[in-house]
Amino acid sequence: MTTPSLGLMQNGKASRQILFHIFEVFMVLIALLYMFPLYYLVLNTLKPYGEMLKNPLSLPQTLFFDNYSAAFGQMHFFTAFFNSLLITFCSVLVIVILGAMAAYPVARFNNKITKAVMVYFLIGFMIPVQTIVVQVFIIMQKLNLINSHSGLILLYAAGSSFAFFMYQSFIKTVPYELEESAMIDGCSPFKTFWMIVFPLVKPVTVTLVIFESMWIWNDFILAYLFLSSRDKFTLILELYQCVGEFRLDWAIMFSIMVIVLLPMVIFYLFMQKHIMAGLTSGAIKG
């Protein structure tokens, strides 16, 4: 392209800018439109059920909060919330500790045993729990872990293959000299690991904590199969229970769902940057 006339260049730039801005508005609209299921969820909680049936698409005639009071009245919200919190916290804690510890020798040593351990854990990667739930159920029964929080926590923690592999590949990138000097100074392997190595693998820990927390908090299948008394239910199970009770009234059912969604939405808003970052690093590492 030879030197264009000043006037043409300016015009071209201006119209491209305008198109760009229009497109941006368009993209934002598309994004908001994509959320229409959630929009309808919240919208219809503010209508009485009759109105919801007649006009599922329109704005509520008046703000109707009775659905929420009915929902809250029926739900054992705080019990379920604390159950979810307890189970998620403990499970993630165990996953991180066990996964990191198991990964350490495998990352630092290269012998027949470590290779065997890697292959062993790799099998677990290929076995989704869905294929073996029935047999897990049998084992949990034998161990008397049905309908117990500790049982469920142990079960979630057993899925630490993923954590193992993430820690294993990351620890390899930590320079060994630090551990070397620590051990020359007389530190035990245990101390060396927790004082020196573990703080350095924080990126993996952060990613793991976020994703495992989200997954465990939202989990339905395992909680459903292994918790049977209401006072032990997680928030998701409480949702399932109450939805069953209110099967005839969508508006109240939706209110329950909004209430249950709230903690996860808040968590997402706070962690969103880390979630995006975790995805990026995870995807590249493959």
Added chain:
Amino acid sequence: MANGKNRFYGYIWFMLPALLLYTIFVIVPLILSFGYSFTNWDGYAPTFKMVGLRNYLSVFHDTKVLQTLRNTFIFGFYTPIIVTLFAIPLSLLLNSRMRTRNFQRAVFFFASVPSVLIVGYIWQFIFDSTSAGILNSILVKFGSKPVMWLSDDKWAMISVIIANSWRLIGWHACIYLANLQSIPLDYYEAASIDGANAFQQFKKITFPMLAPAMTISLLLIIIDSLKIYALPFALTGGGPGDATRFMTQLIIDIGIKERLIGKSSALSVLFFIILFVISTVQLIYSKRREERLQ
């Protein structure tokens, strides 16, 4: 890198807790499933018999199992296609220089955040076969007839596919996005100097260089689709009839509700083999494609 066999033995116990849990709750059940699949145990009787391959062979005569297998394969086939078809263009759109791009990304990704159960219930309302359902409301408003989304075999499957795709497109777009951001811009500059238009650039540069993301995305989504449970559970309950019953639901129903441990274990083993074969084939093919295109 550490070495010295003697020193290693001081570290073995690091691995023991994880290995123990993993063995008890993953490996032992797997072995049990193989074992029980050759029996006729019903979960209650104190003894059971070995019945050889009977449980496996009965699969061929059991219409419910065959239907479920068929459903699982259909779902596991169409979902990856649809999600990938939308996720790649979306990732291109999200890879812009707009100021609101982080907001856009966060919004599309958010579809993966709510519990699958909630997503299933919401879409049940959207797909409701009466005119109270949102989609049918819209259809009726435009003068069309309402669709029996959840009460017709074919449409029920389509509904589950749509709901699941909605949930996953944003997330997988982010996977492709991460890959996109690592493609060197020089390639595009060189291509436009050579006169390639946008579509050609996509075909010759972008798409091949997205191979790593595609490997991961496809692997994740194929496995995820094949083992799906909570979404159809909430959306259709497996119905109408068995039209949206998938393997996981069947295995659980037979094993825990009907207590036919032998039969359920055989299905578990079959399911595991199917998953293993499909993911291995997909992985090998994708990795080869990656290497070819790099």
